[in-house]
Amino acid sequence: MHDVVVRTERLALRILDTEDAAVLAVPAEWVRRKIVQQERLGFSPWAVTDRSSGEVYGFCGLFWRAAKGITLGYAIVASARGRGYATEAAGAVLGWAEDRQIPVYASVRPPNPASERVLRKIGMELDDHYWDEDGERLVYRRSPNPRSAGRT
Template sequence: MDRASDGDVPRAWPVLVRAATNSTGRLIGNCGIFVGRTGTTEPEIGYMIRRDCQGNGYAFEAASAVTSEFGRVRPGRLWASVRPANLGSRRVLEKIGMTLDHCEEDHKGTLLFLSRTFSTVSA
């Protein structure tokens, strides 16, 4: 695991889910935890699902698994960022317990920041 310069905060978290269909084994997406827009001390969850595979629950399934593992091994806040128009992703984030924290503007427009805090490490 690569370490950031500000101590022992990992640059890339060791949680990544590769999603594949059962029938073909074709890669349909991924989901993981990484250092995102919120900096090195509070990681961000991200996922990408092939457009032709969206709407089948894959993003929710992968994001649920990743957030469960994160909550199991590390107390703290987990972030996600999403554009307001990305309704499908916003629904996935809400279903996994993320709530709107704040909004920011960048060169592409409004960006929503959602978070979820895990207060204890579960056994």
């Protein structure tokens, strides 16, 4: 049985398992590193699953960036996009973090209007931007104390 961390109306966000690598199209080593992060820090990217069937739709959660802090990140598999899962999962993760007073930001490499819409829908606002080796990044944050979208 998988450990569910957050539930929403339609989704269960659970700790990743190495079996998720194939569905998520990521290396198994990436998943193993995220499992270690979960064990050490108490948070990580989590598998976004259908609450009823357990089907994996993607991942959403918190990434530790040594130089930059804790960032919200997500990816939904192509076959599950356009159904609001990213917004629902991201809102739930952000609410989970806020309940624990974990400061979180999100960054987007433009142009990425879909991700920017998700972040605005969960109450995050453009706060800053920076340039790194891959180009410009837009930084989104949510002001303190709003209630999260997608949380039950």
